[in-house]
Amino acid sequence: MSLLQIRGVSKAFGSLIAVNNVTLDIEPGELRAVIGPNGAGKTTFFNLITGFFPPTSGQILLDGKDITRATAVERIRMGMARTFQITQIFPELTTRENIQIAAETAMGFRLRTWLSRAERAAVSSRIEETLVAARLTEQADRLVGELSHGDQRSAEIAMALALKPRILLLDEPTAGMGEQETFQVAGLIRRLHKHTGYTIMLVEHDMRVVFNLADRIVVLTEGTMLAEGTPREIADNPAVQAAYLGTAE
Ligand SMILES: Nc1ncnc2c1ncn2[C@@H]1O[C@H](COP(=O)(O)OP(=O)(O)O)[C@@H](O)[C@H]1O
Ligand SMILES: [Mg+2]
Structure with a gap:
């Protein structure tokens, strides 16, 4: 089908x-x-x-x-995940923090104030996996606003990927x-x-x-x-x- x-x-x-x-x-x-x-x-x-x-x-x-x-x-x-014609990302957060928001949202943890050790580990591994897939591991701790235009777009695609x-x-x-x-x-x-x-x-x-x-x-x-x-x-x-x-x- x-x-x-x-x-x-x-x-x-x-x-x-x-x-x-x-x-x-x-x-x-x-x-x-x-x-x-x-x-x-x-x-x-x-x-x-x-x-x-x-x-x-x-x-x-x-x-x-x-x-x-x-x-x-x-x-x-x-x-369904999408990216926009105009980049939609948080420039004052790091690449990892941006992906974390998407990963936590996708995993239903975003509005929770407390995560168990296992839940935090699951979020971390989703983030690392996504950074690797988007080839952004070297940019993980840099502010998105300071990345090249191409890396910013990759980071935005990574946010969509974190939704699996x-x-x-x-x-x-x-x-x-x-x-x-x-x-x-x-x-x-x-x-x-x-x-x-x-x-x-x-x-x-x-x-x-x-x-x-x-x-x-x-x-x-x-x-x-x-x-x-x-x-x-x-x-x-x-x-x-x-x-x-x-x-x-
Ligand atoms: N929210 C909206 N309200 C009114 N007209 C719109 C809206 N969004 C798009 N349009 C109109 O619909 C047509 C198609 O726009 P759009 O889908 O953005 O085209 P494309 O992405 O192919 O450039 C255009 O004439 C645009 O002005
Ligand atoms: Mg268009």
Whole structure:
């Protein structure tokens, strides 16, 4: 069964239809890129999947279970984690402290004033494991605000990983980054996908990153799914070339 099923999902903001009748299945372990020009509805699509607001119509299923009306917090508990187009992290805390917040939240300890020795050990091992996965062990005790842009983004992805998600949604993880940092973040995403087997949905504007990483690509234009397929199929699709890739060159 598909991990995530999106069935005829739409979202209207007044008279603007930001996402228009999109149907899509995400298989376990796949890396799916969502591309399209600015304002195409990519972030709105992620907001619908992660439960920021309900769709105007349509259905979303995780593991066959209808989550269309589940809240964002409920979806996090069910295994959805996301990062945002604008980095959301606590710059005045260390990398480890940021990951600790996510780990404690994921393990249901965040609002507890007292943890047992075993619980503290479980949080510590989750933190260390996450630092290793994101290659941030050397940056663990540095303030996030003092890290490079690439390491900050890795730390933000690490906060999502500390939730041990079943699906990870990344909204423009290389936005505003230079060559070197884009390479670093793309490398982290590749490792998470290839080595750890994470299921990932990725909104990305850098076409080299998209065509290198994605198993399949969805193209949105004006909220509508223009095309869907392998990188090869998308590159060869005349409608995509005309509507999007041609203008991006
Ligand atoms: N909360 C909102 N209220 C009203 N309009 C919105 C809202 N969020 C997005 N939009 C509009 O929906 C369209 C799609 O936006 P967005 O999903 O951010 O596109 P993308 O991420 O592809 O650049 C845009 O026209 C945007 O102005
Ligand atoms: Mg966006």
